[in-house]
Structures are given as structure tokens and as C-alpha cells.
Amino acid sequence: xxxxxxxxxxxxxxxxxxxxxxxxxxxxxxxxxxxxxxxxxxxxxxxxxxxxxxxxxxxxxxxxxxxxxxxxxxxxxxxxxxxxxxxxxxxxxxxxxxxxxxxxxxxxxxxxxxxxxxxxxxxxxxxxxxxxxxxxxxxxxx
Numbered sequence: 070x071x072x073x074x075x076x077x078x079x080x081x082x083x084x085x086x087x088x089x090x091x092x093x094x095x096x097x098x099x100x101x102x103x104x105x106x107x108x109x110x111x112x113x114x115x116x117x118x119x120x121x122x123x124x125x126x127x128x129x130x131x132x133x134x135x136x137x138x139x140x141x142x143x144x145x146x147x148x149x150x151x152x153x154x155x156x157x158x159x160x161x162x163x164x165x166x167x168x169x170x171x172x173x174x175x176x177x178x179x180x181x182x183x184x185x186x187x188x189x190x191x192x193x194x195x196x197x198x199x200x201x202x203x204x205x206x207x208x209x210x211x
Contacts, residue, residue: 070111070112071136072135073136074116074131074137075199076117076128077115077140078142078143079145081143085097085099097115122151124155128163132161134161136162137162137163137210138156138161141168146167146181153183153185156186163188164189165181166190166201167190168195169193
């Protein structure tokens with residue numbers, strides 16, 4: 070068994086409603102329910118916040134609490150040195166995920182402040198990007 074934290078950032082509370090051609094029609098809550106069932110008995114905790122400081126605090130509090138963190142910081146990916154520094158400050162392995170392929174989108178989305186401090190990045194596979202990240206952490210846990 071293991072314990073993983075999924076952190077979603079700004080605007081990801083609108084999944085299933087926002088820009089369906091990019092982000093799909095499924096809400097994250099519905100996807101999370103399926104993900105938790107698929108990976109039982111693993112514990113998958115979840116937090117979404119539109120506030121940068123909440124994400125930073127949660128990363129800091131994760132130390133020794135989780136086997137890994139999956140983060141989709143949304144637009145904070147491209148702007149937040151604070152989230153980058155928080156990830157750098159913990160020993161918990163962190164995987165960056167994105168639903169869309171950020172490298173095939175607008176120029177400003179191609180820079181990630183998080184990639185350099187995460188153990189890996191997964192993007193472009195829709196909500197399955199999260200599933201691939203869970204699989205990666207599961208392999209690391211043995």
C-alpha cells in the first residue's frame with residue numbers, strides 16, 4: 070500500500086466545464102473516484118486550490134506524510150517560483166502532470182518552473198496523465 074497526494078492548482082476546479090476541447094468533459098471528482106477504486110488499497114488524497122499559498126503549505130506539510138505527490142499547478146506552473154521552491158524543500162518525490170500537451174500550446178505555457186525540481190513530467194494524455202503518474206509512483210514504491 071502507499072499514500073499519494075494529488076494537488077491541483079488554479080482553475081482545475083472547472084474540469085468538465087472549462088474548454089472541453091482541451092480538458093475534456095469529465096470532472097476531476099468523477100475521475101478521482103474511478104482512480105481511487107482502481108488503485109485500492111492505495112490511499113489517494115486530493116486538494117484543489119486557486120490560491121498559491123495553499124499549494125505551497127500543502128507541499129511543505131507533505132514531508133513524511135506521503136510516498137509521493139502528483140501536482141498539476143495549472144497556470145502557476147508557468148509563474149510560481151514559490152511552488153518550485155516548496156517542491157525543492159521536501160524530500161517527497163513529486164511528479165508534474167498536465168492534461169494537455171503544454172509544449173503544443175501557447176508560447177508562455179512551454180516554460181515550467183516545476184519541471185526542474187520534479188522527478189518527472191507527464192503531459193498530453195488527458196486525465197490519464199494522472200493515472201500514468203500514479204503508476205510511476207507505484208513502481209517507485211515497489
